Amino acid sequence: MKRKFALFLSLLSMVLWSQPKVTTAVNTNKNKIGAEFKLTLKTDVDTLSKVKFPESKFFGALEVIQSYKIDTVKKGARYELIKKYGLTKFDSGTYTIPKVPVIINGKTVFSDSIKVVVNDVKVDTLKQKMYDIKDIVKVESPMGTWWIYVLIALLIAIAGFLVYRFIKKIQTKEKVEVIVFKTPIEKATTLLQQLESKGLWQKGEIKNYYSELTDIARNYIEEEIHIPAMESTTSELIEGLRKAAKQKKLKLSNETVENLEKVLQQADLVKFAKVKPLDFEIEEDKKRISNSIVTIHKSIPEVVEEDDELALWNEQQKELARLQKLKKQKRVRIITTIGIVIGMILIALGGLIYFKGFDYVKDNLIGHPTKDLVEGEWVYSDYGNPAVKLETPKVLKRIDVTKGLTQKATDMVKEMNTFTYGSMIDNFYIVVSTTEFKQEIPTPDLDKVAEESLRALEKQGATNIIVKTDDFDTQKGISGRRAYGTMTFVDKINDKSTKLYYEVLIFAQSQGFQQIMIMHEEGDKYGKQVTERVLNSVELQTPAQ
Template identity: 60%
Template structure:
């Protein structure tokens, strides 16, 4: 019968992961009054390069965490002793078990020892005890979570971008209409004044100064005399001005044309030969350009007053220019607004990366499947017979054991029920199975654990490392816990993942209850899920 039972246990189980012990556990007292503080202390000694993560817990078993004390660090030669304390309390009398707590050392999980404590009643003397008024109602913390904070930050950033766009639009339209000048001379004069206000010479930007100075002159010549000045070389432009002065009967002195040519050639030397004129030469060149423009404007013959059709045409051209400028400014507003939003998003993301870490930002912006499970709505339910009451992120689905187990195993079983969420290759996997045997059987939990591990190996688990210890539920029911690491092979893409597993086994007179948890090693969210599941375990007696 025992041989058949071991064969059955080999064919029964499920999944995944391992660990070593390196944590000292102690408590200041094992007996306290209702509402008084138990101070739980965890110590570990690590190297200076090790990274230790103590969990943030609201409850440890049935006890509430009322204070999570800062970590004390004591240097000892080349090692550090890290001391973490939790203040625990309970408001119902009775005996309680503080379950093992999972600590990550260099991303590897280690467990503290479980402890038993007792909470005693407090005698109240209502004759001598002073009575106080009932306190005002306090507002409870919302259970919405922290996602709305990130949504609010995003809305604020988008609102800032929208404001930048609106502000630029409001102040640019009037400015554009002012910049579309009625005459070329008006435009050239204004641009020369603006050029001086930029103080490019004082900043040492001589090349930029000469480039803008000659562009103003070329633009004026192109618009006023209708010569393609912007596309012409210096020689071509001077020759074109001389021809235009003859055709348009413009009275130009040789000195005017020579001054223009000198400044243009000086600009060419500055731009292409890296020449550096003296300050007084720069001032003279600017004055020469201004005199040339004024001389050219005075030399252009006065035209006959335009007819109404010409006036309409000029106005249409002016409106066209305004539209072009508006389009350019609109594009600039869009680019500026987008750049503002991108900058603020980048700055906000960088801030959270620096303060919270890259994983925090990635998990909250992109998402993390285990984090979504942890923060979702959990379900507490009873599974199987003998019943296992357990709290999980998702409801476990019933599996047909007839399809899972061979006939030889089913021949030993009076009743078996199996409930599963996920699979061994998923980010989180949990199973609950309960079994009642036909004949009285002395169940060896250590052998049952060994059979479960062999089944996991048959299902794709490789390099299995296992640790075994006694386990006790919050109600004091004792069982066996196996935990460790393994490599899980994905049969689809042949990839492998390092996983951590925990197996709980409990026996009754003719019944076996098993809980298996498996998840990727180093997944801190999955570690929290696992701890919460194990702390919620309650067992029911077998019914006939």
């Protein structure tokens, strides 16, 4: 009994020993937020065992930030496989690395679970200086932008090469197409010679050879005898040829028709049944086709020749048709070239838009009028009386508006001046007007003056006017009123509507009246820059100065 029990224990220990095991360890049980826990899994197996360690983005609540390569340590006839994982967590607390499944020889063995602690990072605000968060700094690419232009140049070069090849191919094709044959027999014999010079069947292209050979014969019969040979089957063609021979009294022997039929049937077998004739059979078929074409040509009754004048007229018509065809081909070639060049330009623009953005292309290549105003040479000048001093991208031009005044207004006004640049249909519009009265007048309601100015714009085509008002002071403290907002201007001539942003400044003095109006397309960042620069430069001259 003792021996049996001892044997049982021995066998049990062997079974337990033979069961695969996974040893689990971690480099530390406590770490700071974001620091790495290194989890190690070990297994001891024989050399024939297959082991598969898990691959996952998370082990429980911990994130796997690194999956290291498996280390293999040979111990006699066995291998110790070591797999390590880098784990981390960005919240403090106590966490459990769960049991991890390892597949050994198709069986799943689990590792041990381990508890780890993630601690907060303590910050001593008394000893450690605190700083404001810095703005995001744009990092320039170390390569710069030169490679974009190199890429675009390369694309243009490739497109240019393709254009050259395409045009060359068209020209080669045209050279073949412009060959004019006087008679169908001349065309057929020439094409047979060209077919032989290609050496198709010698290269193994038997199907192509028979296809071209029979097409030459069919095309000749269609042009010479006027039956639909190209669209007919072999049996339909032979039957049509026999009928035409009787109707047109062609001197065709049964042998000629049968030889032609043999070649056509052979071609059908080659094209559809993948039959491969021997070399001598191909030679015989070539002779049959050539002899059939010559025999058919000789069998056609002679036609009374046209007189010289009619023949000349026919030749002229043929030449005219040829020249028209060449002209059409030239036009197609020019249009194709222009289209490809435009395509190349669009590809280049597309590359710039993709890498640099549409605004960059619009501002630097297509052009942006208000950007030109921003970057141009500005002018600082006085306008009118009492004078308005301001800086503008262009010199303002004087216009005469006194003709539109009523007699009553003319009696009150001593001097009126108006200066403008652009118009309401342009990208930027500025108006400066000054009025000096003959005698001192009560201070007007500037908001009502602004309303009258906007009402005048309505008469010119402005709609949907949104108005906001506030006070405006110049750098030297002269106070006025500002009206600003948006409007839609309808250009009735071009049937186009544009949404504009506007600002109106109005100043009233004892014996003078000054007004500045600026407009630009809404959303135009350069127009906004011009407007701000102009308004920031405004200064006024009072009547006393």
